[in-house]
Amino acid sequence: MAVPSLDALVAAGFDVVAVLTRPDAPLGRKRVLTPSPVAVRAAELGIRIIHASKVDAAVTGQIAAAAPDVAAIVAYGGLIPRAALDVPRHGWINLHFSLLPAWRGAAPVQRSLIAGDDVTGAVTFLLEEGLDTGPVFGTLTESVRPDDTAGALLERLSHSGAVLLTQTLSALDAGRAAAVPQHGEVSLAPKLSLEDGRLDWQQPALAIGRRARGVTPEPGAWTTLDGQRIKLEPVVMRPGEAALKPGQLALAGKSVLVGTGSHPVELTRIQPSGKKMMTAADWARGQATLESVVFE
Structure with a gap:
């Protein structure tokens, strides 16, 4: 889900100093260690890769060494501690695949489909220590099609969301970005078992x-x-x-x-x-x- 965003940021001329992603994971029946898709793409682009299953003090140090002005986060699935949140001067901008505050959590698209929502979307927001609670920079909406699976809907949102993320970071760079607090009914989207x-x-x-x-x-x-x-x-x-x-x-x-x-x-x-x-x-x-x- 993060590859379209990485490609969009690079195409827009942003200097991507590093990519933070999960360690290589065993996949398939033969359990072959396989890098994440965004790690593969980062390697193709010659971008430094930071592998981490969680953001601890050591990883925070690696992020600080890269000296990012802003951190874009897409489908990471883990919590970012305060020390790491404070590293980029513009903070962490999260691309989240729901219309917050609806479906805060790790599986927003999946939970939205199970609940029977007719419309979903994506937002960019300022990451805080709370679960998807930060103020929102930008929003897009996406109609749910009758035959949509979570995979198909996530694929569409990953591409339209990449455009939204690029627009948000461009506005932030130009000093034109304005985040507004979330309003509405909160619903939670825990990881599927x-x-x-x-x-x-x-x-x-x-x-x-x-x-x-x-x-x-x-x-x-x-x-x-x-x-x-x-x-x-x-x-x-x-x-x-x-x-x-x-x-x-x-x-x-x-x-x-x-x-x-x-x-x-x-x-x-x-x-x-x-x-x-x-x-x-x-x-x-x-x-x-x-x-x-x-x-x-």
Whole structure:
């Protein structure tokens, strides 16, 4: 999510003295140590990289040594202590993907989709010690599309937000930036856990669809069958279909339907435990009697 902002700042002529990002992390089944996307891009641009899982005294010292006038922060996910906040003379400007004070926290887009918001957006604000409490410099809005997943919406916001961040820093550099206190109802967006991806088939189809889209791609929507976890990609609303019991599966032509607390939904892709993702139709062909299958 930070790469578009880095590219936009460099293209706008800002002197990016360093990039602070997480350490290389093991990814994939082979757990290969892999740098973050923004670390890869920074290396390509020849920018110094500071790796840190948290901003402690040693990291604060590295930031101070880089002598930044301002620090731009995008999707970092950690708290910045007072000592580090005081290093840049213009402070830390955070690009946050919600319309603050709505959805303060680590998963604003995901929580917004799960809640069924029609409109979201992004803001730039002055980072404080509190959780996303600082005054706001700039705002943009983004309509939520019916088929939006968290991944798709974050991708759009990362690009439009990069423009907003660049505009904010340009205004700050020119002495024209003005931050205003946040106003409105506060809501929180804590980091998603694996359990947040579990679909409750007793819930109405609309709520299930929102949750499935909100947790895609991570941590992913899932259910269980015979005690085994099955990952699902976002479901499709099918309000005109005959009712099924919650969790009950059935075929409608080539479509695989599952019952909810209201009308059925259509499954698109399924990943059984230990297997690759496949179409729901291919998975269904491997079931002896689909009508006897019930998701738990």
